[in-house]
Amino acid sequence: MEKFITLTSTIVPLPIENVDTDQIIPARFLKATSKDGFGDNLFRDWRYDKNDQPIASFVLNNPTYTGQILVAGKNFGSGSSREHAAWAIAGYGFKVVVSSFFADIFKNNAMNNFVLPVVVTESFLAEIYESLSYDSKMTLTINLEALTITNNTYGKSESFDINPYKKECFVKGLDDIDYLLSKKTQIEAYEKAR
Amino acid sequence: MKTLFDKIWEAHVVSTVEGGPTQLYIDRMYCHEVTSPQAFDGMRKRGLKVFRPAQNTCMPDHNIPTIDQESPIADPISKNQVDTLTKNAQDFGLTHYQMGHEKNGIIHVVGPENGLSLPGMTMVCGDSHTSTHGALGAVAFGIGTSEVEMVLATQCVFQSRPKTMRIIINGKLKKGVTSKDLALYVIAKTTTGGATGYFVEYAGDAIRALSMEERLTVCNLSIEMGARGGLVAPDEVTFEYLKGREFTPKGEEWDKALAHWKTLKTDEGTVFDKEVTYQAADIEPMVTYGTNPGMGMGINDTIPTLESIDEAGRISYINSLKYMGYEPGEKIVGKAIDYVFLGSCTNGRIEDFRQFTDYVKGKKKADNVIVWLVPGSWAVDKQIKAEGLDKILIEAGFQLRQPGCSACLAMNDDKVPAGKYSVSTSNRNFEGRQGPGARTILAGPLVAAAAAITGKITDPRI
Ligand code: SF4
Numbered sequence: 001m002e003k004f005i006t007l008t009s010t011i012v013p014l015p016i017e018n019v020d021t022d023q024i025i026p027a028r029f030l031k032a033t034s035k036d037g038f039g040d041n042l043f044r045d046w047r048y049d050k051n052d053q054p055i056a057s058f059v060l061n062n063p064t065y066t067g068q069i070l071v072a073g074k075n076f077g078s079g080s081s082r083e084h085a086a087w088a089i090a091g092y093g094f095k096v097v098v099s100s101f102f103a104d105i106f107k108n109n110a111m112n113n114f115v116l117p118v119v120v121t122e123s124f125l126a127e128i129y130e131s132l133s134y135d136s137k138m139t140l141t142i143n144l145e146a147l148t149i150t151n152n153t154y155g156k157s158e159s160f161d162i163n164p165y166k167k168e169c170f171v172k173g174l175d176d177i178d179y180l181l182s183k184k185t186q187i188e189a190y191e192k193a194r
Numbered sequence: 195m196k197t198l199f200d201k202i203w204e205a206h207v208v209s210t211v212e213g214g215p216t217q218l219y220i221d222r223m224y225c226h227e228v229t230s231p232q233a234f235d236g237m238r239k240r241g242l243k244v245f246r247p248a249q250n251t252c253m254p255d256h257n258i259p260t261i262d263q264e265s266p267i268a269d270p271i272s273k274n275q276v277d278t279l280t281k282n283a284q285d286f287g288l289t290h291y292q293m294g295h296e297k298n299g300i301i302h303v304v305g306p307e308n309g310l311s312l313p314g315m316t317m318v319c320g321d322s323h324t325s326t327h328g329a330l331g332a333v334a335f336g337i338g339t340s341e342v343e344m345v346l347a348t349q350c351v352f353q354s355r356p357k358t359m360r361i362i363i364n365g366k367l368k369k370g371v372t373s374k375d376l377a378l379y380v381i382a383k384t385t386t387g388g389a390t391g392y393f394v395e396y397a398g399d400a401i402r403a404l405s406m407e408e409r410l411t412v413c414n415l416s417i418e419m420g421a422r423g424g425l426v427a428p429d430e431v432t433f434e435y436l437k438g439r440e441f442t443p444k445g446e447e448w449d450k451a452l453a454h455w456k457t458l459k460t461d462e463g464t465v466f467d468k469e470v471t472y473q474a475a476d477i478e479p480m481v482t483y484g485t486n487p488g489m490g491m492g493i494n495d496t497i498p499t500l501e502s503i504d505e506a507g508r509i510s511y512i513n514s515l516k517y518m519g520y521e522p523g524e525k526i527v528g529k530a531i532d533y534v535f536l537g538s539c540t541n542g543r544i545e546d547f548r549q550f551t552d553y554v555k556g557k558k559k560a561d562n563v564i565v566w567l568v569p570g571s572w573a574v575d576k577q578i579k580a581e582g583l584d585k586i587l588i589e590a591g592f593q594l595r596q597p598g599c600s601a602c603l604a605m606n607d608d609k610v611p612a613g614k615y616s617v618s619t620s621n622r623n624f625e626g627r628q629g630p631g632a633r634t635i636l637a638g639p640l641v642a643a644a645a646a647i648t649g650k651i652t653d654p655r656i
Contacts, residue, residue, distance in 0.1 A: 015509075016509070016510055016513075017506070017507055017510045018386060018387070018486055018510060020486065020624050022603075022622070022624040022625065022626060022627050023624070023625060023626075026626055026630070027603045027604060027605050027626075027627070028604070028605065030228050030256075030605065031228075031257065031271040031272060031274070031275050031605070032231075032275075033231035033232070033235070033274065033275060033278045034231070034232060034235065035232050045625070045626050045630060050612075050630070073510070074387075074506070075386065075387040075390075075420075078386055078387060078420060078486075079322070079622065079624060080321070080322050080336075080622075081229070081320060081321055081322040081324075081336035081337060081338055082228070082229060082320075082338070083229065083232075083320075083338035083339040083340060084229075086338070101387060101390070103387070103390060103420060104356075104390055104391060104420065104422055105322060105336055105337070105338060108337075108338060108341070109338035109339075109340070112338060112340035112341070113340070122506075163213060163214050163215065163354065164212070164213035164214060165211045165212070165213060165214025165215060166214065166215075175340075176340070176344055176352050177236070177240070177340075177343060177344055177347055177348075179211075179352075180217065180344055180347065180348040180350055180352070181242075181347060181348060183208070183209065183217065183348070183350070184245075184348065186208060186209060187208055187219070187245075187348055187349065187350060190208045190219055191219075194205075
């Protein structure tokens, strides 16, 4: 997996609260048996109308906003445990999602697909939208080593949290299954002892 | 002093990663066709076998049609996903209840009714409503596909430990108020994100008084307030329910298990990270008016006005009501509806069908309403017929369909058309959940029955 240490990018704003997994990827797109192609249907019903024509007012169809960072409203990713939501976000090309609050399962799923969920304070989030209102090409910098996120328009930073193990996974491009497989003898010992 | 959650969790810790998550041992995993193919694929790519095949059970439920299951699935993409599960189960040597099998149905209905889900267990499935199984006194939660692969490969997952929360419901539910109403009430109080990061224990006399099936409904909905899961300490109701079911321990094994299960409770005086108490008598039959399960109210209440909503949330609130075609400050009781759905892992059990049937007995279905009655499993279907409920339903103008998830998420053909109103006993009223543009009003089986008879949102007590 690609390693992640710092990222500076323009952003795509989605200032909506409680964006649920059915919005991220509607259930009818869950019929695939591989992980590919979900990016095309990210936010499908907000992005395209009934005749599959792009809805101009939706942010992903607005050429002003591009980048590898999605900045979403509070309680992002609630709803189902479907990892397809994370595949859609990763598949579209986002490497980071910024919000003031994430649903639990989504957070795990995102990290398992090397999409970094960054939790910021409500005021930091509000400032991002504010900067964006006069500079649509504003950038954020995420530094995973220092655990900081910087609003480069305001020059303001805030620190965020990620557990040290997950941080190492991101930095080294490692995955949980490799780690668990290395623990087989311990698992067998646990089974015997119970 | 420990909570029940702590006891079960701690008994399943294999190791803790320095500064990281817990490696948790999983007693049972369920796999369905939607969230497992990529996990099996991953196993193949790594050249791995399933570590503990006997602890994994597969069945398709999300995609399967609810009529004519005897014929091959018409939708080629659904068929592919269902066939892929069959092949994966075969290749990896896992138990599989294929479509039409007498034990097929929605996983969260089938697991408990066969005694596959037991007190004290850790259980997972690539499905957020895995929280359902917590009703038996277990730690059960939904996981993503990467984690499904972890369990297939090692029977373990990485999890950070959730905080604990106790929700106490005191007193007695009023007549005509179901456990679904109780759960919708709690979610409305907590909001959809309000229990995020917590594992909930439900307690209090009102919970103790619930049947096993009613507890399953309550725990099922834990995820709708963001909780990792929910559980109820096992008691005589639990043991009575489990006794004699196909996969429950038998003879001496049963006695041994029972002795252990009886120890599964929160120690007196344990302090939870968060605790809230509600009065059962305050709960009315509930309906939702918006597009998340937290937007619920008593059936005769009015939709909250814009002023009563947090400023930051107003745009979402307005959009949500616009989608539903409702106005702030209005009542929705008496409003016309187009569809009724009885079923899902929330309300697709025999007691739900008994309640529905009891209400519609001797009445006639409203002509302008399409009603889907979908048993949660073939075992439920069999019981409906054994009790003759099907005849009463037919007489009232209804028809039974075949088991599956159906209109709960509309991955099969049971889709509510755009703009139409559906009173649904399922668990999610998200935009488009029951079909693109569909408008969902979540409710219990009694409100659903009343709507099916009158064609309107109706208080079932009148
Ligand atoms: S009935 Fe609905 S909520 Fe339950 S497992 Fe099926 S799709 Fe998910």
